[in-house]
Amino acid sequence: MKVRHIVAAFGAAVLGAMGSTGGVAQVASAQDSADAADGRQVFEYWCAPCHAPGPGHPGTQSLELKYGGNLPAPLEEREDLTPEVVKTFVRQGILSMAPFRKTEITDAELEDLAAYLAQ
Amino acid sequence: MAVPPGVSESDFAAALDEFRAAVGAEWVFTSDEDVALYRDAYSPFWGEPEERVASAAVAPSTVEQVQAVVRAANARRIPLYPISTGRNLAYGGSAPVYSGSVVLDLKRMNRVIEVNEANAYALVEPGVSYFDLYNYIEERGLDVWIDPPDPGWGSVIGNALDGGGGWTAYPFRDHFGAHCGMEVVLGDGEVVRTGMGAVPNSKTWQENKWGYGPWVDGLFRQSNMGVVTKMGFWLMPRPEAYISGTVQVFNERDIIPLMETLNLLENQHVVNGSTQLGAGFGNDGAAWTLQVPIYGPEKVVRAQLEYAREKFAAIEGSRFVEEDPIRTPLSDEDRARVRLVNFGIPNLSTFAMLGRSPMQPNPPGGHIGFSPIIPRNGEELLKFRDFYRTNLAEVTGGENLGIVGPVFMTNWERSLVGLIMFPISKNASENRKIRAAFERWVELAAEQGWAEYRAPAVFQDTVAETYSFNDHALRRLRERIKDAIDPNGIISAGRYGVWPKHLRKDA
Numbered sequence: 001m002k003v004r005h006i007v008a009a010f011g012a013a014v015l016g017a018m019g020s021t022g023g024v025a026q027v028a029s030a031q032d033s034a035d036a037a038d039g040r041q042v043f044e045y046w047c048a049p050c051h052a053p054g055p056g057h058p059g060t061q062s063l064e065l066k067y068g069g070n071l072p073a074p075l076e077e078r079e080d081l082t083p084e085v086v087k088t089f090v091r092q093g094i095l096s097m098a099p100f101r102k103t104e105i106t107d108a109e110l111e112d113l114a115a116y117l118a119q
Numbered sequence: 120m121a122v123p124p125g126v127s128e129s130d131f132a133a134a135l136d137e138f139r140a141a142v143g144a145e146w147v148f149t150s151d152e153d154v155a156l157y158r159d160a161y162s163p164f165w166g167e168p169e170e171r172v173a174s175a176a177v178a179p180s181t182v183e184q185v186q187a188v189v190r191a192a193n194a195r196r197i198p199l200y201p202i203s204t205g206r207n208l209a210y211g212g213s214a215p216v217y218s219g220s221v222v223l224d225l226k227r228m229n230r231v232i233e234v235n236e237a238n239a240y241a242l243v244e245p246g247v248s249y250f251d252l253y254n255y256i257e258e259r260g261l262d263v264w265i266d267p268p269d270p271g272w273g274s275v276i277g278n279a280l281d282g283g284g285g286w287t288a289y290p291f292r293d294h295f296g297a298h299c300g301m302e303v304v305l306g307d308g309e310v311v312r313t314g315m316g317a318v319p320n321s322k323t324w325q326e327n328k329w330g331y332g333p334w335v336d337g338l339f340r341q342s343n344m345g346v347v348t349k350m351g352f353w354l355m356p357r358p359e360a361y362i363s364g365t366v367q368v369f370n371e372r373d374i375i376p377l378m379e380t381l382n383l384l385e386n387q388h389v390v391n392g393s394t395q396l397g398a399g400f401g402n403d404g405a406a407w408t409l410q411v412p413i414y415g416p417e418k419v420v421r422a423q424l425e426y427a428r429e430k431f432a433a434i435e436g437s438r439f440v441e442e443d444p445i446r447t448p449l450s451d452e453d454r455a456r457v458r459l460v461n462f463g464i465p466n467l468s469t470f471a472m473l474g475r476s477p478m479q480p481n482p483p484g485g486h487i488g489f490s491p492i493i494p495r496n497g498e499e500l501l502k503f504r505d506f507y508r509t510n511l512a513e514v515t516g517g518e519n520l521g522i523v524g525p526v527f528m529t530n531w532e533r534s535l536v537g538l539i540m541f542p543i544s545k546n547a548s549e550n551r552k553i554r555a556a557f558e559r560w561v562e563l564a565a566e567q568g569w570a571e572y573r574a575p576a577v578f579q580d581t582v583a584e585t586y587s588f589n590d591h592a593l594r595r596l597r598e599r600i601k602d603a604i605d606p607n608g609i610i611s612a613g614r615y616g617v618w619p620k621h622l623r624k625d626a
Binding site: 045049050056057058059061062065066091093095096097098099100101102103104 | 146148152153155156157158160161176178204205206208212213224226227246250271272459466467468469470471473474475476477480482484485
């Protein structure tokens with residue numbers, strides 16, 4: 001169960017900083033068919049080992065230090081994530097997180113994952 | 120779209136069409152955006168002209184599709200670079216050794232074909248990660264353990280083939296050593312099964328390693344002789360208990376009897392867990408601290424630890440602390456406090472080493488390691504430590520490059536690894552200094568007879584140079600074999616320093 005927090009417009013700012021805009025119409029279309037329940041499974045398989053709450057999750061540990069309490073460190077607790085931000089980080093990676101290939105997370109699975117984390 | 124070196128655009132286009140026919144168009148990747156996903160995120164050449172990059176990628180899901188792709192590539196001499204899960208970070212990731220190769224991405228071949236509980240073995244495909252195999256076993260309630268390395272998303276096959284290891288008991292933590300039987304697609308597309316797998320109707324492919332006649336499995340370790348599409352592994356029956364003792368000695372040269380005693384206990388298989396050696400003067404004043412874990416039935420491991428305690432007690436002034444046994448399956452309380460990989464549970468906690476931390480608020484992102492094999496005795500260990508201290512300033516030009524060492528790894532039997540770690544970032548000038556330092560360590564260590572067992576892709580030639588007995592007779596032997604079984608040199612050109620004849624320096 002996602003815990004809701006309100007942090008305005010952070011996702012758009014990150015997206016702009018990453019220099020990715022995407023095709024808005026195409027994204028909207030893909031999001032229509034995205035399934036957040038399937039996205040949760042993608043999260044649990046691919047993301048949770050680093051980004052679940054609690055100790056032993058280096059992504060969470062890293063984000064705790066990055067945000068210093070201003071944003072929740074576990075990704076599922078974030079209110080500000082947009083689908084575009086999620087997709088950008090998955091396909092571009094960040095620091096020690098290498099990008100995920102389409103044989104690992106397909107475009108359709110990524111839409112689901114983005115829908116789950118952005119809901 | 121990039122084209123492999125020496126291949127015409129028309130030949131490449133024709134090969135890509137054949138790949139699409141074999142695997143489906145959606146599993147052939149040629150756009151810059153898709154191919155960029157195969158870059159090595161920890162490349163020491165990130166963003167520089169020498170960065171090893173792919174021209175395209177193709178992802179079969181069956182052995183028949185692998186054969187079709189290999190045959191199409193062989194017909195047009197398209198270089199291929201097989202990867203398993205593509206997560207061999209710090210050793211090249213999913214990028215090829217030879218730039219312009221087409222990555223043969225085997226991640227979709229992710230079937231656990233069999234886990235046999237009664238005789239404790241598994242048969243898997245290359246795309247199966249440690250997480251996948253663990254989940255398969257857990258979901259079925261099978262009473263066997265896997266042996267995970269630090270990152271659980273690695274391929275069980277890929278890690279074994281690259282010479283990786285894990286953290287439970289010997290012999291299971293030597294991943295190649297624990298394998299039993301392979302299926303391999305050769306450069307002409309032919310499928311070979313090794314060991315008992317060569318016998319039609321054999322039911323012992325995963326139960327007898329050697330079969331009959333010359334054993335060829337080693338040809339496919341750290342190699343480019345074929346594409347491994349299945350591999351068997353011996354698993355550890357779940358041990359009833361884990362027990363551990365910690366030995367402390369208080370004089371620097373106590374490392375000599377400490378290692379002698381450890382060697383005896385490990386070579387007797389009294390101590391079978393992955394021991395950990397720490398150096399330095401902590402609050403307790405210990406010069407060296409050694410943890411000795413043992414797996415097995417509780418009454419047996421208690422006796423083994425008692426025997427180990429008696430042996431270590433012969434070192435004057437030593438201290439031995441025995442821990443309570445941990446019983447398996449783990450309780451929730453134990454699970455929350457132990458290092459999970461020591462209990463066969465894959466995870467990604469090791470990446471904390473690379474992430475943000477109070478000690479490292481702006482982490483570089485990646486790392487690589489120089490891991491020479493050194494003799495397993497205290498004198499040589501001290502020699503390596505002094506070698507590191509003496510040469511560090513020369514290797515780095517007196518600059519703090521963030522190099523960390525030496526860490527002594529005791530996880531292989533009979534030898535030690537003296538590990539030196541290097542940060543890798545996306546900053547070319549920093550990476551240039553790290554590359555120079557890495558290469559200098561390789562040269563200096565080789566002068567002492569110490570050479571690496573496993574190397575990052577971009578340094579595989581550098582390290583291969585150090586295995587030079589009799590004018591590189593070993594490399595020349597490997598080249599003769601390569602030429603014989605992959606005459607067009609299409610598979611993994613340059614991997615671990617073995618190049619096909621048309622790409623050798625003297626070609």
